[in-house]
Amino acid sequence: MGRLSVSLCGMELDNPVIPASGTFGYGYEFAEYYDINCLGTFSFKGTTREPRFGNPQPRIAESARGMLNAVGLQNPGVEAVIGEELPRLKKVFHKPVMANVSGFSAEEYAYTCEKLDAQPQVGWLEVNISCPNVHGGGMSFGTDPAAAASVVRAVKAVTKKPVIMKLTPNVTDIVSVAKACEDAGADGLSLINTVQAMRIDLKTRRPLLANGTGGLSGPAVFPLAVRMVYQVYEAVSVPVVGLGGVSSAEDVIEMMLAGATAVEVGAANLRDPCACRDIIAALPAAMDKYGIKNLRDIIGGAHG
Amino acid sequence: MRQGTFTVTENVPLTGTVYRLRLAGDTSAVTAPGQFANIALPGFYLRRPISVCDAEPGLLTLIYKTVGRGTEAMAAMTPGEPLDILTGLGNGFDTALAGERPLLLGGGIGSAPLVLLAKRLRAAGKAVSVVLGFNTKDEIFYEDEFRALGCAVTVATADGSCGVPGFVTDALPENYSFYYACGPEPMLRAVYDKAAGDGQLSFEARMGCGFGACMGCTRQTTAGPKRVCKDGPVFRKGEILWDA
Numbered sequence: 001m002g003r004l005s006v007s008l009c010g011m012e013l014d015n016p017v018i019p020a021s022g023t024f025g026y027g028y029e030f031a032e033y034y035d036i037n038c039l040g041t042f043s044f045k046g047t048t049r050e051p052r053f054g055n056p057q058p059r060i061a062e063s064a065r066g067m068l069n070a071v072g073l074q075n076p077g078v079e080a081v082i083g084e085e086l087p088r089l090k091k092v093f094h095k096p097v098m099a100n101v102s103g104f105s106a107e108e109y110a111y112t113c114e115k116l117d118a119q120p121q122v123g124w125l126e127v128n129i130s131c132p133n134v135h136g137g138g139m140s141f142g143t144d145p146a147a148a149a150s151v152v153r154a155v156k157a158v159t160k161k162p163v164i165m166k167l168t169p170n171v172t173d174i175v176s177v178a179k180a181c182e183d184a185g186a187d188g189l190s191l192i193n194t195v196q197a198m199r200i201d202l203k204t205r206r207p208l209l210a211n212g213t214g215g216l217s218g219p220a221v222f223p224l225a226v227r228m229v230y231q232v233y234e235a236v237s238v239p240v241v242g243l244g245g246v247s248s249a250e251d252v253i254e255m256m257l258a259g260a261t262a263v264e265v266g267a268a269n270l271r272d273p274c275a276c277r278d279i280i281a282a283l284p285a286a287m288d289k290y291g292i293k294n295l296r297d298i299i300g301g302a303h304g
Numbered sequence: 305m306r307q308g309t310f311t312v313t314e315n316v317p318l319t320g321t322v323y324r325l326r327l328a329g330d331t332s333a334v335t336a337p338g339q340f341a342n343i344a345l346p347g348f349y350l351r352r353p354i355s356v357c358d359a360e361p362g363l364l365t366l367i368y369k370t371v372g373r374g375t376e377a378m379a380a381m382t383p384g385e386p387l388d389i390l391t392g393l394g395n396g397f398d399t400a401l402a403g404e405r406p407l408l409l410g411g412g413i414g415s416a417p418l419v420l421l422a423k424r425l426r427a428a429g430k431a432v433s434v435v436l437g438f439n440t441k442d443e444i445f446y447e448d449e450f451r452a453l454g455c456a457v458t459v460a461t462a463d464g465s466c467g468v469p470g471f472v473t474d475a476l477p478e479n480y481s482f483y484y485a486c487g488p489e490p491m492l493r494a495v496y497d498k499a500a501g502d503g504q505l506s507f508e509a510r511m512g513c514g515f516g517a518c519m520g521c522t523r524q525t526t527a528g529p530k531r532v533c534k535d536g537p538v539f540r541k542g543e544i545l546w547d548a
Contacts, residue, residue: 029516032305053529058510060520062350069512074519074529218349270513271349274307
């Protein structure tokens with residue numbers, strides 16, 4: 001076990017750094033820039049039962065220290081992910097990958113998760129019940145503890161691998177949703193997904209994104225994410241994966257002190273394709289600076 | 305594609321809103337005309353994708369238009385400034401399709417990537433015709449540079465203040481073997497509808513990453529969803545689908 005290693009739901013990660021779903025495709029674009037086997041793992045593009053084109057253009061807007069996206073879960077569907085994307089990924093990534101799944105009914109989540117659970121390359125299932133972009137979609141599950149629990153039960157009934165539920169911050173009380181997921185059998189929780197947001201074009205006087213609203217990510221949301229990870233860590237005993245605006249080795253340490261066992265990096269990958277590689281490389285020096293011998297020792301260290 | 309540090313050597317206005325930026329750095333990742341560079345700007349979260357006007361060993365030339373706060377910040381950059389730039393992004397134009405008498409159609413700032421294309425085609429001995437469209441006389445740039453490359457150049461202005469009155473589609477020559485077009489989407493659509501024969505068209509898009517990761521710039525095509533940044537920005541005429 002190295003200084004950076006952590007255990008996530010019983011599986012060892014060389015380091016806690018995980019590119020977040022939707023910012024890393026199915027991995028191979030980044031393999032053109034660096035050897036992605038340096039990553040702890042990565043969470044691949046949110047996958048649904050059917051192929052999805054996603055939302056109309058424009059889908060991207062900028063903001064101070066962040067960005068908004070309304071991609072709308074564009075993905076080729078689970079059959080193509082298994083038949084085409086995973087075999088391509090196998091050539092450039094040799095560790096278990098985190099399979100990110102979205103859906104529009106508990107049955108659909110279960111269908112897609114069962115298929116991906118059976119893939120040897122998949123180490124964990126990350127179930128997105130929080131994407132704010134799709135009307136009538138994931139949002140309703142992630143904002144209601146009972147609905148979130150129903151997805152957990154449906155997925156757990158047909159899968160063997162660890163199930164990590166990805167939570168939305170767009171709720172009054174994230175702790176109640178987190179506890180409902182834990183009680184229903186979730187093996188872990190990841191948070192936060194993007195924060196529902198909007199920009200308006202001064203020339204057209206209309207929302208910049210064709211979808212109207214989009215999800216805010218980037219450094220602008222980091223303190224909000226730290227607060228929610230801190231609160232959820234206090235309330236549950238399953239591991240928490242922290243994400244939201246993480247951009248540096250110091251951010252990784254802060255998120256782990258708040259209670260994260262592993263840390264996902266999202267928007268930073270889009271500004272800098274080598275962001276995760278550089279964060280991992282910077283971790284030992286940052287640990288030395290703050291007197292941290294092993295990263296696994298600081299999880300939840302900010303709690304009295 | 306490649307991530308590298310470039311140093312500004314020149315940043316000069318060509319018109320009231322169009323600037324030429326010259327940068328010293330490793331241009332080895334630029335493999336085709338029509339590719340773009342993605343520039344990280346201090347104080348802005350997302351990079352700015354700018355088409356490559358010209359690339360020689362050690363020297364990158366970009367022409368950009370000030371359209372918002374990011375490009376306005378670019379206009380204030382001075383020689384000596386270092387910039388983190390991704391180069392070699394996008395597929396670029398396929399010069400093998402040109403035939404003997406290729407036609408290049410540029411609309412406004414979309415004329416910029418046609419410079420390296422014209423250079424490559426002239427170097428291959430092709431008889432290159434260029435039609436450049438602008439709104440008005442004051443916005444014209446690089447007419448003389450295309451002539452200096454040995455291209456037959458026609459200018460069209462929408463207000464009729466210079467050259468052929470109207471759009472590039474009002475100044476199409478009779479005989480050409482293949483066309484290459486770059487410009488705003490209404491112009492590309494007019495070219496698609498009115499220009500005879502086959503061609504390649506280069507699209508603009510609002511991008512997140514610029515290298516294929518975020519799915520922010522996807523267009524629907526006859527071959528399914530395609531990312532403008534990675535699968536494009538250049539698409540063959542037969543692949544293109546237009547929004548209703």
